[in-house]
Amino acid sequence: MAERSSLSATGLSGARLSGAGVAHALRLEGVSRHFGALVALDAVDLEVTAGERRAVLGSNGAGKTTLFNAITGDFPPTAGRIQFFGEDVTSLPVHERIRRGLRRTYQHSLLFRGLSVLDNLYLAVRGVSRGRYSFRRPRRDDAALRSARELVHLVHLDHVAGTVVANLAYGQQRQLEIGMALAGAPRMVLFDEPAAGLSARERRELIEILRSLPRHIGYIIIEHDLDVALRVVDRVTMMHNGRIFKEGTPGEIENDPQVQQIYLGGGHG
Amino acid sequence: MASISDDRARAAAPGAAVERAPLRLPKGWAYLPLALVLLTFPLYANGFWIVQIGAYSMILGIIALSLMFLAGYGGMVSLAQMSVAGCAAYFFAILGHSSAEAISLGWSAWLTLPLSLLIATAFATMIGLLASRTAGIYTIMITLAIAVAFFYFTRQNYDLFNGFNGFAQVEPPHFFGLDWRQPLPFFYLTLVVSALCYAAVVYLRRSTFGLTVQALRDNQRRMRALGYHVTGHQVAAYAASGFMAALGGLLLVWLNTRISPGTIGVGPVIDILIIAVLGGLRHPIGPFVGALAFVLLDNFAIDLIDRERFNTVIGLCFLAVVLFSPDGLLGLWEEARAALTRERRPRD
Numbered sequence: 001m002a003e004r005s006s007l008s009a010t011g012l013s014g015a016r017l018s019g020a021g022v023a024h025a026l027r028l029e030g031v032s033r034h035f036g037a038l039v040a041l042d043a044v045d046l047e048v049t050a051g052e053r054r055a056v057l058g059s060n061g062a063g064k065t066t067l068f069n070a071i072t073g074d075f076p077p078t079a080g081r082i083q084f085f086g087e088d089v090t091s092l093p094v095h096e097r098i099r100r101g102l103r104r105t106y107q108h109s110l111l112f113r114g115l116s117v118l119d120n121l122y123l124a125v126r127g128v129s130r131g132r133y134s135f136r137r138p139r140r141d142d143a144a145l146r147s148a149r150e151l152v153h154l155v156h157l158d159h160v161a162g163t164v165v166a167n168l169a170y171g172q173q174r175q176l177e178i179g180m181a182l183a184g185a186p187r188m189v190l191f192d193e194p195a196a197g198l199s200a201r202e203r204r205e206l207i208e209i210l211r212s213l214p215r216h217i218g219y220i221i222i223e224h225d226l227d228v229a230l231r232v233v234d235r236v237t238m239m240h241n242g243r244i245f246k247e248g249t250p251g252e253i254e255n256d257p258q259v260q261q262i263y264l265g266g267g268h269g
Numbered sequence: 270m271a272s273i274s275d276d277r278a279r280a281a282a283p284g285a286a287v288e289r290a291p292l293r294l295p296k297g298w299a300y301l302p303l304a305l306v307l308l309t310f311p312l313y314a315n316g317f318w319i320v321q322i323g324a325y326s327m328i329l330g331i332i333a334l335s336l337m338f339l340a341g342y343g344g345m346v347s348l349a350q351m352s353v354a355g356c357a358a359y360f361f362a363i364l365g366h367s368s369a370e371a372i373s374l375g376w377s378a379w380l381t382l383p384l385s386l387l388i389a390t391a392f393a394t395m396i397g398l399l400a401s402r403t404a405g406i407y408t409i410m411i412t413l414a415i416a417v418a419f420f421y422f423t424r425q426n427y428d429l430f431n432g433f434n435g436f437a438q439v440e441p442p443h444f445f446g447l448d449w450r451q452p453l454p455f456f457y458l459t460l461v462v463s464a465l466c467y468a469a470v471v472y473l474r475r476s477t478f479g480l481t482v483q484a485l486r487d488n489q490r491r492m493r494a495l496g497y498h499v500t501g502h503q504v505a506a507y508a509a510s511g512f513m514a515a516l517g518g519l520l521l522v523w524l525n526t527r528i529s530p531g532t533i534g535v536g537p538v539i540d541i542l543i544i545a546v547l548g549g550l551r552h553p554i555g556p557f558v559g560a561l562a563f564v565l566l567d568n569f570a571i572d573l574i575d576r577e578r579f580n581t582v583i584g585l586c587f588l589a590v591v592l593f594s595p596d597g598l599l600g601l602w603e604e605a606r607a608a609l610t611r612e613r614r615p616r617d
């Protein structure tokens with residue numbers, strides 16, 4: 001199948017070094033998404049370099065999740081172009097984008113509730129490798145199964161690896177949600193409010209997980225909690241009413257009066 | 270590292286926990302008595318019990334098992350499984366021997382057998398392609414529509430399907446020098462195919478393919494976000510379960526020695542759904558339990574009430590099971606066991 005090449009080197013070669021020597025992992029040009037008359041995303045331009053860690057902040061309904069849905073293809077944009085590592089992926093179906101190294105988590109966990117934690121992560125690894133249609137059971141030393149076990153460990157779920165997801169605590173489901181996005185060889189991960197609803201301790205663990213990610217994995221994180229967001233990113237993008245209105249380093253954003261007014265003053269939650 | 274506190278364990282999804290926990294049935298040696306009963310059944314039963322009850326139950330069980338695999342694991346309720354079975358039966362008659370000599374090609378069974386399985390599986394694949402565009406109730410609707418269309422097509426097409434009459438004198442091949450129409454060989458043949466199908470489903474559940482099928486049931490959007498071509502996996506599931514239904518269809522035509530539109534009409538199509546739900550969709554033994562109950566009712570309800578009321582009886586049984594045990598007869602078994610365990614350990 002086609003993913004063999006795509007997982008290795010596609011897009012990482014020439015196209016990656018476009019612009020002024022900057023490697024663009026993701027480039028959005030005039031991306032819009034309409035839901036009927038509602039403009040959830042309004043001509044958004046966005047550039048994220050390879051390995052960059054970015055936060056997207058904005059009040060509820062600002063269009064952050066819609067931005068993710070447009071990037072992954074869950075809800076393809078109604079206008080605009082999306083490039084992923086130099087390749088135009090605007091018209092590709094979701095699974096093709098994923099096979100090119102894009103990953104995401106969902107704001108409201110979408111997990112295989114009837115399967116165990118290990119099965120969930122095994123399927124996550126299998127989804128971006130060969131043998132998806134295999135009628136065989138994975139052998140004990142199967143490479144995908146081994147990576148799945150490593151992921152279980154990475155998201156601190158070893159003690160519940162065999163537990164059916166429906167029986168997991170909320171925080172554990174959120175952690176599994178993150179593990180699902182780290183399977184295979186991600187090049188960029190989109191985290192949609194991973195810390196929402198977590199306890200202080202679970203938040204610390206989340207930060208630990210995010211910081212322990214290999215440096216070449218870039219990510220975009222949507223996070224309401226500035227404490228979490230600003231500690232794990234290089235740059236911040238501010239959204240409001242489907243538009244991007246500010247971009248900067250965490251320090252710049254924290255001290256920006258306009259941001260404080262709209263984001264911190266405006267009700268969110 | 271013991272990381273996450275369990276304080277919100279139950280808050281996560283109240284009720285959902287019980288919903289899909291795997292059904293716990295006895296393991297390993299506990300099945301020895303059942304295996305012995307099945308293997309020695311022809312020794313103490315007469316021809317009617319061996320074939321009309323025993324073999325027929327297993328055949329319906331195989332076809333219902335193909336539905337259980339699709340619906341129980343994959344969340345795709347297809348009403349066209351009987352049509353796929355019928356398709357295999359029809360093509361075995363069309364390509365091989367039957368009373369309709371003008372149509373039947375008279376090819377060797379070594380050719381007709383794999384070909385009819387292949388054609389039926391292709392039919393199931395096509396059904397999968399159509400049905401994968403739908404979900405839930407619409408899957409039921411479209412597969413029912415296909416089943417009904419196939420029924421009318423076979424009834425009105427005389428060139429290939431011999432219309433209303435269908436095909437008679439369709440006989441199992443005489444391989445290994447045995448007459449497989451005799452009750453004993455046929456019973457064991459059916460038993461072996463049933464056991465193989467059962468074992469296949471048990472094995473497949475933990476295979477990569479089986480896990481993807483269960484993932485289809487749980488969350489297709491997430492599957493896409495993991496890199497899966499969801500339609501591809503749906504169609505594969507229809508094809509695999511169609512192959513199993515086709516096996517059942519061949520056994521069915523050998524048992525009846527005939528195939529006609531009546532075998533694949535709306536009644537039989539719905540019966541398969543009833544059998545699968547009656548037995549329970551969560552474990553591959555369910556369809557066989559359901560089929561046995563169905564066949565017993567079918568044969569002996571007549572002693573209690575008149576023939577015409579059979580549908581009322583099966584309907585009421587169906588209703589009772591669905592109302593009192595969402596997991597079918599298997600669920601009743603589990604509840605009984607749970608009750609017994611509770612009695613033994615009152616302070617649990």
Ligand SMILES: Nc1ncnc2c1ncn2[C@@H]1O[C@H](COP(=O)(O)OP(=O)(O)O)[C@@H](O)[C@H]1O
Nearest residue numbers: 035038040058059060061062063064065066067
């Ligand atoms: N699938 C959808 N159908 C209709 N409207 C939607 C859909 N998804 C999002 N919206 C609307 O788009 C706007 C942006 O939503 P969203 O991207 O979820 O915001 P955020 O994630 O920033 O809170 C909201 O007004 C929301 O109601």
Ligand SMILES: [Mg+2]
Nearest residue numbers: 064065066107
């Ligand atoms: Mg959101």
